[in-house]
Amino acid sequence: MSETTAQTEIRSPTDPESPPFLQIRNITKRFGAFVAVDNVSLDIHQGELFCLLGGSGSGKSTLLRMLSGFETPSSGQILIAGKDQAGVPPYKRDTNMMFQSYALFPHMTVEKNIAYGLKREGVPRAEIATRVTDMLSLVKLNGFAARKPNQLSGGQRQRVALARSLIKRPKLLLLDEPLGALDKKLREETQFELIKIQETLGVTFVVVTHDQEEAMTLSTRMGVMADGKLVQVGAPHEIYEYPRSRFVAEFIGSVNIFEGRIEQDGEDHAVIGSPDAGMGIYLSHGITGTLGQEVAVAVRPEKIRIGKSPMEDLPNTTQGTVDEVAYMGNLSVFHVRLETGKIISVSQSNLVRSPEDAITWGDRVTLGWDGAASVVVPS
């Protein structure tokens, strides 16, 4: 792997040259007339932690359930390690699933729950015992073996469910909202544990989540789903910085959108005339599109500079009045009303505890951003 990719991607155990471990080809799932998953194609490589991100009802779980064999695709093909999975029942697949509800067997102890998969395989009893013990220490549950699920906290149950789904050493682990039932603080801690376990075992993870921060934190690559379609696939920073549609731009993080028309489109720059912004927005790169075409320009709040003095070094500047200030601790978010009436949100790190020239309500301010700060998406 080259130096440059190692720099941009922090975790990248993937060898893009090898054939994909999981191949999803034109998968569609219909429930009656309703299309839950719409012509999805996706390749996932060995060792990836892939997140499927999407709103509620976007078809994430349905896609996952087709991978584990609980739903049959209406059309399309799923290959795991090159083998077509059509007609293979769940109990014969090399995948394991961690359920959103955890689905821990209430009548079995933690130990029995974790051992369940190995017992079905007919693994010798002594080996089961050592593997269960190992798994218990991996998920830090030593000493809980004899408890029943209803004697555990939410976080402990989550870890039992994870242990149970990992005990058979699946090549592919499917996790449906694995942290959904945990409170915020526990969820953030568990995210890092999950990553550590995934890296330790080298198992390919496909994680379903509706939480974009979680997807960003967890994944080596992610796919955004909407209305059953996979709308964009890429590394978290690609999806954040280069959303390919207005939907993705707005779904991931917050963003300012300016409607406009392409006025200039050169080799190394472009200008979008935007009545919204009351100016021509300058971009330091060429775009695809015809002159006059309607497009939208997306600018993230943290990429906009806010200040009281003019910003001659920036190609895009405009003025407005501060409508609202939200103090969030690590940063402040300003809502600035432009002369056109458009409200722009700008965030700024709070570098100093109480700056003397702090921007407050009603201040006249200048906003500015760089030519590389914005992206153009189809309107």
Add this chain to the structure above:
Amino acid sequence: MTPPPLLAQGLQGFLNGARRIGLTGRGLVIAIPLVWLIVFFLIPFLVVGKLSLSEAAIALPPYSPLMEWIDGVLSIHLNFNNFLFLADDSLYLNAYVESAKIAAVSTFFTLLIAYPMAYMIARAPDHRRHLLLMLVVLPFWTSFLLRVYAWIGFLKGNGVINTLLIWLGITQEPLRMLQTDFAVYIGIVYTYLPFMILPLYATLVKLDKDYLEASADLGARPAMTFLTVTLPLSLPGVIAGCMLVFIPAVGEYVIPALLGGPDTLMIGRVLWNEFFANRDWPVASAVAIVMLVVLLVPIMVLRRAQAAEEGATP
């Protein structure tokens, strides 16, 4: 809907009365079933208990009093001979054993038939499920006696089943089915089936589909999933259903009387004979008391086990 004024007044009066003797809300809720049990269970039980300790007599009522007050002497006669007599005559022991056997076998077959039915109803789509449940309780709309009589029509020598068998050429002679233990089994299984289906259904319908999928996902075939997940999780329903069938089946009188033969020996019939044929009320009462005690033992053991189970998993 407003209750008619008379009923409302009566209820109000009752509530006022209850309050006067120190009963309100919660207390009343507990008191009502308690009063019910005292009036309809405890008092009759004590009456029967008292009867079982008296002596048979040719009189009206046909037993001697327990206590006598003669010339300033209070004499209490506790006659345990009735119980000793039960132990003496093997007829009674046989009847108990036979009843328990018939009830146990019937319970087993009821369970065998009810489980798949309950399972299917619980897994059926919503709209169909309500219809199926309706069908399960539909027989209750006609008299139990009538339904047992209907079985006579099916089972007798020239009944529906025999006619069909002969017409199909499976047998030449009509099979003797009526007045056999076989007919009694059929009657009990048929009659008590809903009592088994309903508690089974209640536990199976609550069974989360995720458990079954988790089991399959971990490599269990459907049959294995049934044995390791479905069956253990539906055990409370199995136990409740078996109790609801076994207990009344032991004391069943009507079914063996109508469908059974002369050699079908069940404790209900013995009881009937003692009361009405022999007019030996004290022995009949002793039979009833022993039956109650015999049935109480398994119930207590079971409750103890359930309590222990719940205690272990709070």
